[in-house]
Amino acid sequence: MAAEVSPLPGYYRFHARIYDATRWSFLFGRDRLVCLAAEAVARDGLERPARVAEIGCGTGRNILALSRALPGASFTGVDLCRPMVERARRAVSRTACPVQLHCAAYGPDTFVPGSLDLIVFSYALTMFNPGWGAALEAAREHLAPGGRIAVVDFDDTPASWFRAWMGVNHVRLDGHLAPELQSRFRPCRHEARPAYGGLWRYFLFLGRK
Template sequence: MAAEASPLPGYYRFHARIYDATRWSFLFGRDRLVRLAAEAVARDGLERPVRAAEVGCGTGRNLLALSRALPGASLTGVDLCRPMLERAGRTVSRTACAATLRCAAYGPDTFAPGSLELIIFSYALTMFNPGWDTALEAAREHLAPGGILAVVDFHNTPAGWFRAWMGVNHVRLDGHLVPELQSRFQPCRHEARPAYGGLWRYFLFLGRK
C-alpha cells in the first residue's frame, strides 16, 4: 500500500489523539491475540531472541504487551501514519519496551526474507484497500520457516448500513480475509466471535508458515 495513495495518514492525524481512549470499546481480542501469539512462539523453544514485528502498530499498545509476553524479543513496529508512530514512540520511551519503530508502507522490501518468527496484524488488514493481499504475500516471505502469523480483525456484518459506515472509515467488512489466510498459512487457531449482539463479528487467526 503506497504511502502517497493511502488516505490513512490524513485520517489518523486527528484520530491518533483519541485512539487509545476510544478504540477499546470495539477493537476486541487484541490482548488475547498477543498472549496466544507469544505462547505459540515460545513453544518453539528458539535459542536466539524472538524476532517479531507488528504491521500497523499504531500507538504501540500491542508492542508494549508483546514485550511483556516475550521478554528479550527483538521487536519492530511498522506504521504508515506518522502521527500514530509518534504516539508509539512516546509509549515505548516511557517503558522497558525496546521496540524499533519504522514509518513506512509495509511491503516486500520492509524486512529481509525469513527474518522474523512472528508477524502481527491487529485491525490493520481490513484497512489495506487495496493492498491486503500484497501484505499477506510479504508476510509469508518475511517469516522464517515455521514462523507464526497472528491476526485479529473485523470479519463481517449482517447490517448493510454498518458495512457502509465502516467503509467511510476505510474498513472493509465482508469476510474476505479468513479464506485467504487459511489458504496461505497452516491454521493453528481460528475464532470468530460476535460483537454488540451480532452487529458485527471479529476474528482471530494464528497460522504457521
C-alpha cells in the same frame, strides 16, 4: 499514472490523539491475540531471541504488551501515520526490549525474507484496500520457516448499512480475510465471535508458515 495515495495517514492524524481512549470499545480480541501469540512463540523454544514485527502498529499498545510477555525479544513496528508512530515511540520507551519503529508503507522490501518469527496484524488488514493480499504475501516471505502470523480483525456483518458505514471509515467488512489467511498459512487457531449482539463479527487467526 500518478501513484495512489493512501487516505489513512490523514484519517489518523486526528484519531491518533484519541485512539487508545476510544478503541477499547470495539477493537475486541487484541489482548487475547497478544497472549496467544506470545505463548505460541514461547513454546517454539527458539535458541535465540524472538524477532517480532507488528504491521500497522498504531500507538504501540500491542508491542508494549508483547514485550512484557516475551522479554528478550526484539520488535519492529511499521505504520503509515507519523502521529501514531510518535505515540508508539513514547509507549515503547517503557520497555527494555529493543524496538525499532518505522513510518512507512509495508511491502516486500520492508524486511529481509525469512527474518521474522512472528508478524502481528491487529485491525490493520481490513484497512489495506487495496493492498491486503500483497501484505499477506509479504508476510509469508518475511517469516522464517515455521514462523507465526497472528491476526485479529473485523470479519463480517449482516447489516448492509453498517458495512457501508465502515467503508466510509476505510474498513472492508465482508469476510474476505479469513479464507485467504487459511489458504496462505497453516492454521493453528481460528475464532470468530459476535460483537454488539451480532451487529458484526470479529475473528482471531494464528497460523504458521
